[in-house]
Amino acid sequence: MDIPIPSKSLTFFKIFQESIKLPTKNKTLILPILFLHLLSNYLLYFFIHLSITPLLDDIILNAFSLSFTNNSQSPNFYYKPLYAIQKDTRELIIVEYVFFIVASAISWALNIAIIHVLSCTYKSYDNPLAPKDVLSKVIRTLRGPMITQLYITTFNLGYLFLIIPIIFVLALYYHPNSPFFIISSTILALMFILILSYMAIVWYVSIVISVVQENCYGLVAIGKAAKIIRGKRMQGTLIVFIEIFAITIIYWSHYRLLVCFYSSSEARLAVGFIYVVVYLVMNMLIWATSTVFYYECMKMYREVAEISMDGGCAYSPVSTTGFPEDKISAKLISDERC
Helix, strand or coil: CCCCCCCCCCCHHHHHHHHHHHHHHHHHHHHHHHHHHHHHHHHHHHHHHHHHHHHHHHHHHHHHHHCCCCCCCCCHHHHHHHHHHHHHHHHHHHHHHHHHHHHHHHHHHHHHHHHHHHHHHHCCCCCCCCHHHHHHHHHHHCHHHHHHHHHHHHHHHHHHHHHHHHHHHHHHHCCCCCHHHHHHHHHHHHHHHHHHHHHHHHHHHHHHHHHHCCCCCCHHHHHHHHHHCCCCHHHHHHHHHHHHHHHHHHHHHHHHHHHHCCCCHHHHHHHHHHHHHHHHHHHHHHHHHHHHHHHHHHHHHHHHHHHHCHHHCCCCCCCCCCCHHHCCCCCCCCCCCC
């Protein structure tokens, strides 16, 4: 008999193309959210700059004064700069912690709004969303994505604590300049990036699920994300790999510019503004890509599920990225249903 095949899904490049166009289809809601995102992020950046810069300058100045001491000076001479460094460091940690909590809360609320608007836009709802609908959705679903993110952070920390001891053992037994250490570290770094890229697409999709599907969050959302991206793992991993590469370039460029303009406060604030704008554009693209990828995975998953229920046959989906190994495969599994 003829075996039905799921309809063709978007290719790797089409997903990026659709993701870039998606925010422009609902400018009336996207632009205000982006403006709030830009305003809140830059104000936080500005206040961090005002709060942290004096503390860092004091720490550097006290450390510099300690470097010019000699053994002939009294031990009491060391206490004042050391106490000042300790005090400034404590204040620095507290300030960064407070700003991190505030920034995370604001970013999460605005990211949920972005995902909700992008989701409804991609599904082409006939009735346009009103701002109050978006606000209601954010308030209603804020807890779910935060719980999912808590699990994601736990998994990432566990993965990090697994990698660090391996590198430590290598550094303990081999010289850092030895060929074996360099080759082993390179292989570990590549494996780390590849595994992180795969894990990241699961994380992103699970966050989208936590927003789009009410009462589906935490381990349930992560498990569902891992399930629906089966067959599109390569596509998702490549998408995240490109995003990680772009984010790395953005962070590195921001750091280098801050170093170049360290003596000018105005220049650093201007660099910070450009960085926040570029970061928000990248953030929007990441969530747009994750939303499009989620709906493509759901589309393929539902079609394969419908096909598998026809005639008592089950078919396992394989990725559709446009690469030879990623074509849909309708595999017969001896009268078992999904």
